Amino acid sequence: MDGDVRSSGRKRRVWCAVLVVMVLFPALGTSVGALPLALCAAVAVAAAMLGRPTGRVSLVRASGFTAVLSLVLDFGYVGDPKPVGFWLPFEGVALWVLLYRVVRREPVPRVLWGGGLVGAATVCLLLRITLHVPEQGWRESVFAVLLGFFPAACVAGVGLYLRSLDGRRARAVAQALREQRLEVARDLHDFVAHEVTGMVLEAQAAQLDGGAPTEARELFERIEGAGLRALDSMDQTVSALRQVDGAGRAVGKGWAEAPSTRVYGLADLGELVGRFSAMSRAGAQLSQEEGLGGTLSREAEDAAYRVVLESLTNVRRHAPHATRVVVEVRRTAEGSVEVTVADDGGGVPGGTRSGGGTGLAGLAERVDALGGSFRAGPRDEGWRVGCVLPAAKAR
Template sequence: MDDNVKPAGRKRRTWCAVLVAMILFPALGTSPGALPLALCAAAAVAAAMLNWPLRRVSLAHVAGCTGGLSLVLDFAYFGDPKPIAFWLPFEGVALLVLLYRVTRREPAPRVVRTGGLVGAATICLLLRITLHIPEQGWRESVFVMFLAFFPAACVTGVGLYLRSLDGRRARAVTQALRDQRLEVARDLHDFVAHEVTGIVLEAQAAQLDQGAPQQTRELFERVEKAGLRALDSMDQTVRALRQADGRKWEEAPSTRVYGLADLAELLGRFSSMTSAQTHLSQEEELAGVLSREAEDTAYRTVLESLTNVRRHAPHATRVVVTARRTADGSVEVTVADNGGGAPGNTRQGGGTGLAALSGRVDALGGALRAGPHDDGWQVGCVLPALRVR
């Protein structure tokens, strides 16, 4: 897409430079007083043709300056009135294009201010003739302003109409996305949650069998707890999908948010299901340092890392989880294992869990890294601390 846009932008700038040169060239052979007319017309054409924003200059700034310069020249020009008619059409068309672009694309507050200024410059442009010709009076000035009002009003109406169509299209897309989220929420609630609930009930029923070995009952107990946690997470996901648009993550109703305080329990469950030894190194006084979403992201990072150890490094004998403060006050959480790893080992085929976590961490202003480390693999994330107001 960029390869197509950049040549088009260069072509537009080339044509703009050629047209500006054609407008300025005749001013070299006329009186020096005609130079402001040529410069104002060339500036209006350039503003109308170029793509904005350009660097830090926005369309509203350029259009406002162009309209203000045109209005000043209408009343401050006292040179020869003959050259006015040559550059007036260029400037008039450029002002109409600027008026259309402002009313179509700029935010509402800027449309009122900048659009009003450009519209006034368009309507008053013909005063540059009537005010500087002795035979013309105030009636002629009012008449030409009345004539100029119609094209300005038509351009403004077209811009506002297309703007309303854009808004209607954006609202339709938003509504479609909202309906899709609600449909996903209904499917999660009606089908997935129903099946997980059935698994939990089967696990609870299996624990009632007194003749089953203790190890089997403990296994079903872990299955039950895992199912309840899955239902809890699914309930939070469903409520987040159903929440009103524009609400912050912290405002979303939830039943349980896991965080750094739950890492010990998570490692205990992991060690009970594998033969790997786990070690948690967590600094004290980390409670309340991260926001709720950052706490949940840190927990999910450890959970995803442990899941990947089970899937991709089943022979790992040691897993070390570290949670500490960094020099700038952020919180760093790392998970390292000794399941074997080389610079070329990327553990492909592990799904999109880390990719999704990377997006969550980036949205919070943090960073996620994963790669070989010593004799194994390491996943780490750095999350910014909660700002105290």
């Protein structure tokens, strides 16, 4: 790729040198007064053909210098007016190219002065004829300016239109990257944190065995500490991925917009609850009403699964003394589906680690984006998380 770019740059410079020589060569057979016309046209051609800035000479600087040189020659040329028409087309086309490139590529402040100078030079180019021919007057000069304004406006319009397309494309790419970042943050928090928490709990449970050797208990303590540090780092990573706008807000209109590579549903809750029971001291029970298949959309089923997943993860992390967890999935009187997870862990989640992720906030955004409602809070004996998701619309 780099070789192709260098080769293309060399070819461009060669063609630029050839065209500059072709523009300058006719000046050798004319009067000395025609030399400024040839030089100005050659400078404009070189500035238009060079694809990239050279050293400190940026595109806008080269364009501004060329425009100023052209304007000075328009009003200050004192040579023979006859050769003007020969080099004028070369310079005019080069100024159009410069105007297009400045308007499309340069930042707005540079477009204002750089594009303004090149546009003025393009509009005033025909004054080089009307101001220096004795038979021409002010009417012809006004007509020449109006005549030069039309192509300059067309070139600037094309540049602005393509600039808007470039901006739209850049925003689309940025939006796609934000959605990917949200998906990574969501899956990292929902699934990886869930399994790491299970590993930490296994290490904690192993330390409760009084018969374990001292070396083994120390090893489990190190495993537990490493797991807790990993969860803290994961929380920070999730927060950084979601709060990329610098204002503490999740980027995007909602978590439901980021497509997931694996969509879970109500049918997967049995396996999830069973896995939790096998890895935790708290017994988990699933009470799911029959005949709920097809009631929710795929996105809503995935949201229900993640509500249960996040709730069980929080039980592991924040309610280590919980002995019973009940997961209920039932149909409401309005036809929606209600999912609740309740434990007897006691009060507000505290647990063994400080800080916390953004799981509940993310779930609230996700459920709200699907038109449902979400709630989480303490109950008499523990903590309760629930959501109500609307049924899928019949097609």
